[in-house]
Amino acid sequence: MTHNFELDTLKIRLADPKLATLDLRVRVQRVLRQLILEGVLAPGSRLPATRTLSRSLGISRDTVEIAYVQLQLDGYLSRREGSGSFVSEKIGPSLLGVRQRKPVPISLSGALSARGAQILASGGVNDQQVVKAFATGLPETRTFPTGVWERLQRQVLKDCRDSVLLHGDPQGAEPLREAIASYLNLERGARVTPDQVLVLSSTRQALYLCAQVLVDAGQPILMEDPGYFGARKAFEMAQLEVIPVPVDGNGLCVDQLYADISGANTVYVTPSHQYPTGATLALERRLELIAWAEQRQGWIIEDDYDSQFHYEGLPTACVQGLDRYQRTIYLGTFAKSLYPGLRMGYMVLPPELVKPMTYARSILDGHTPQIAQLTLARFIDDGHFGGHVRAMRKIYGARRDAMAQAVQRHLSGVVTARLPPGGLQMPCILAEGWSELATIRQAARVGIQVPGLSRLYAQPPAVCGWLLGFSALTPTEIEAATRQLAKAII
Structure with a gap:
């Protein structure tokens, strides 16, 4: 640490807001460690005495001493009485890599197994974390005992x-x-x-x-x-x-x-x-x-x-x-x-x-x-459990009917609802001339989710439409959301 550039670099790193919540001795230790790993402080190079560095940084000598001791325990420094503190010779180019070498971009596909690459390509499954019209698979949770x-x-x-x-x-x-x-x-x-x-x-x-x-x-x-x-x-x-x-x-x-x-x-x-x-x-x-x-x-x-x-x-x-x-x-x-x-x-x-x-x-x-x-x-x-299921069955039955009626009132020229005998969602088939993707995007602009039907088909011809979840919404919420959906796409 004999050059102003390295001292300036240390000061800049210590002022990083990301480290602001850490204790000062930990910040000093981490910044010095990172400079060693990056090759800024080369193997064998001598660090300034704790008194000198503490004075240059405007901090206590004990803070610097504790940081040096931890770096020595971790193997980054060797300290010899009467000689000073040195970056460990064991951390050489073979371990750190050549400092001037530019990092080679990693190919993600090459870093994954064939199974991992297939998972990445197919995407995961996004579970709905908030109640939103008309997300599927969400039960009514506000009345849970x-x-x-x-x-x-x-x-x-x-x-x-x-x-x-x-x-x-x-x-x-x-x-x-x-x-x-x-x-x-x-x-x-x-x-x-x-x-x-x-x-x-x-x-x-x-x-x-x-x-x-x-x-x-x-x-x-x-x-x-x-x-x-x-x-x-x-x-x-x-x-x-x-x-x-x-x-x-x-x-x-x-x-x-x-x-x-x-x-x-x-x-x-x-x-x-x-x-x-x-x-x-x-x-x-x-x-x-x-x-x-x-x-x-x-x-x-x-x-x-x-x-x-x-x-x-x-x-x-x-x-x-x-x-x-x-x-x-x-x-x-x-x-x-x-x-x-x-x-x-x-x-x-x-x-x-x-x-x-x-x-x-x-x-x-x-x-x-x-x-x-x-x-x-x-x-x-x-x-x-039995009592809760029976109560929810009545509530969901009423919400299913409210969903069908709201679709008929506000979206009759757009989709045809198929009244399901059970379940928590209602399939709706788009009329000819309507685009599933376009309606999904238009609904999303007003904060409404209309899951598409076609994505659930593995082979053509896929039926275009929506799968509307109704179980987590009250009849009043269903009516309001359906009216808003109609305004967004018609």
């Missing part, structure tokens, strides 16, 4: 304090698995034992596990078309070949499964409420689907994402309950029935898949937080 939930959580902490602070069972807390099994057997017509339940953080995690455990990379998997983009993303991330299977008014065209020659033996379906068309898979097709899985010794991934919310009669019993061959993997979530921030879902597995799926989950993230699991178990057992 938080007081009841907090009381049950306090009970769990009081009764189970010693155990819930430790690691949990990767398969899930037994009380919650028992509660889930009882609910599914009673309400969904399933045939489940607690030992078949695997508690997870989300449906997407379940799909990821299915992709990793059931199908090898490069191999085919069958999926509804149109279908849930989150499932497609999970399968693509696992480098599976996603083969689309068409959907009609009765759900998945099962005859196309029998016609498939790809060799695929796993299919992803949403039979109770097809995403996004809203169709219900007919009973005869359910039986044909089960027969197909048994014939191919394959698997049915049944995503029952929002079956609690059926507005016309009782919901159809799940495929899992009909499957006497036990080839069905049933996926469920509490993100729609309770609230997304809970991050809780589950799989019901055929007995032979319980152990491999649980092992895979243990590697992925260990387990779901025990406090939340045990709180949810009590929430279900005490009847609060």
